[in-house]
Amino acid sequence: MSSTPMSTRLFIHDTHVAGRVVDVLIEDGRIADMSPGQPRPEAATVIDGSRYAVFPTFANLHTHAAMTLFRGYGGEVPLQQWLQQWIWPKEKLLDDERVYWGVRLACVEMIKSGTTAFADMYFELPAAARAVHDSGIRALLGDNVFGDADRFVDASSYSAPEWQDEMVRYCVAPHSVYAVSDEGLRRVARYCAENDLRCHIHMCETEKEVADCLAQHGCRPYEHLAQLGLLDLLSHRLIGAHSLYLSDSEMALMSRHGVTAVHNPNSNLKLGSGYRFQYAELQAAGVRVALGTDGCASSNNLDMLEASKTMSLLQKGWRQDSTSTPAGEVLHVASRNGFEAMGVDAGELEVGRQADMMLVDLDNVAMVPDNDTVANLIYAAHNDAIDTVICNGRVVMRHRQVAGESEVVAAVREIARQMHLYRS
Numbered sequence: 144m145s146s147t148p149m150s151t152r153l154f155i156h157d158t159h160v161a162g163r164v165v166d167v168l169i170e171d172g173r174i175a176d177m178s179p180g181q182p183r184p185e186a187a188t189v190i191d192g193s194r195y196a197v198f199p200t201f202a203n204l205h206t207h208a209a210m211t212l213f214r215g216y217g218g219e220v221p222l223q224q225w226l227q228q229w230i231w232p233k234e235k236l237l238d239d240e241r242v243y244w245g246v247r248l249a250c251v252e253m254i255k256s257g258t259t260a261f262a263d264m265y266f267e268l269p270a271a272a273r274a275v276h277d278s279g280i281r282a283l284l285g286d287n288v289f290g291d292a293d294r295f296v297d298a299s300s301y302s303a304p305e306w307q308d309e310m311v312r313y314c315v316a317p318h319s320v321y322a323v324s325d326e327g328l329r330r331v332a333r334y335c336a337e338n339d340l341r342c343h344i345h346m347c348e349t350e351k352e353v354a355d356c357l358a359q360h361g362c363r364p365y366e367h368l369a370q371l372g373l374l375d376l377l378s379h380r381l382i383g384a385h386s387l388y389l390s391d392s393e394m395a396l397m398s399r400h401g402v403t404a405v406h407n408p409n410s411n412l413k414l415g416s417g418y419r420f421q422y423a424e425l426q427a428a429g430v431r432v433a434l435g436t437d438g439c440a441s442s443n444n445l446d447m448l449e450a451s452k453t454m455s456l457l458q459k460g461w462r463q464d465s466t467s468t469p470a471g472e473v474l475h476v477a478s479r480n481g482f483e484a485m486g487v488d489a490g491e492l493e494v495g496r497q498a499d500m501m502l503v504d505l506d507n508v509a510m511v512p513d514n515d516t517v518a519n520l521i522y523a524a525h526n527d528a529i530d531t532v533i534c535n536g537r538v539v540m541r542h543r544q545v546a547g548e549s550e551v552v553a554a555v556r557e558i559a560r561q562m563h564l565y566r567s
């Protein structure tokens with residue numbers, strides 16, 4: 144692993160956690176103590192936390208990490224034209240080495256904006272897993288399948304231990320109800336249920352998708368999954384990216400089966416998908432809502448801090464209600480809810496939890512004055528306020544330095560040149 148080598152014991156003294164000044168002791172990847180005046184432990188890496196506020200890190204629950212390679216490539220053309228003329232021909236040029244560096248770039252960007260876990264949907268998964276391991280963060284890597292999903296017949300190797308370690312987990316990612324056949328969806332669902340794997344799928348992203356499903360199947364997308372028996376099979380394992388255009392009956396189905404809805408506000412806006420994310424209704428129905436950025440090809444960055452602000456502002460504006468989706472709540476959506484959906488015991492600063500956290504610089508101008516630390520983080524700060532990031536008890540960024548960043552940048556520039564991605 145190329146993250147900063149640290150001992151397994153980390154001690155952050157005199158730091159700010161939810162308005163209190165405490166010492167945070169981390170041992171073997173978990174928060175061991177979080178009280179004031181602790182004696183300095185032996186054999187620990189010590190961080191002076193006095194000018195920082197500690198927050199849980201973000202979990203980006205929907206992205207396509209390697210598509211950092213396509214950042215800004217062919218943007219702002221109609222969706223089908225963009226896919227057919229720009230993205231799909233270039234994706235044919237991707238190999239494991241190129242995917243590796245694309246995922247490495249994504250991990251650097253996510254670490255620098257406070258994210259230590261992500262749910263991905265792409266291909267060349269062994270290379271992606273290697274990149275995640277080398278970056279020192281966590282991922283749920285979804286193998287993107289289309290059509291009849293035939294290759295799941297012999298996908299048992301993905302259940303091997305290296306796919307199910309502490310940092311990288313494998314899941315299956317059927318693209319959508321319109322790109323995967325009914326038989327393919329059934330095959331994936333049976334496989335996920337038998338192997339206790341998550342299933343990550345695009346759902347109800349556009350009004351057209353819903354209208355097409357109604358025309359083809361006589362029901363809406365989540366109802367279609369229910370009729371195929373998939374919601375019974377998958378239940379809480381199902382992660383429905385977007386879930387933007389939902390009926391009341393679909394929200395009731397999602398609640399009954401424990402489905403996670405992943406909101407990707409910047410992608411919905413950038414792709415002109417419209418806006419109808421019914422956060423209040425999903426909350427009332429008891430559906431877990433997580434947050435994502437989608438891939439860099441569609442929303443251009445992987446910044447969960449920016450996505451958090453966008454979500455809150457959109458909800459306030461759309462609902463004409465300044466009390467909608469307050470800062471503390473959007474932080475839970477962007478952090479705790481995402482970790483929960485991934486099955487990772489992080490997202491809250493509590494003794495016993497996994498130590499995924501970030502130190503936010505209270506001297507950063509956006510954090511001054513400290514009238515409301517959470518509101519400052521969500522509404523005022525940019526990611527340059529995030530000084531230090533810790534994942535699984537290990538420091539992966541210190542004073543905004545991420546190990547290997549310059550090597551990653553050089554490698555991606557060279558790949559973009561080789562693939563003729565530059566316009567000129």
Ligand SMILES: [Zn+2]
Pocket residue numbers: 205206207345384437438
């Ligand atoms: Zn997507």
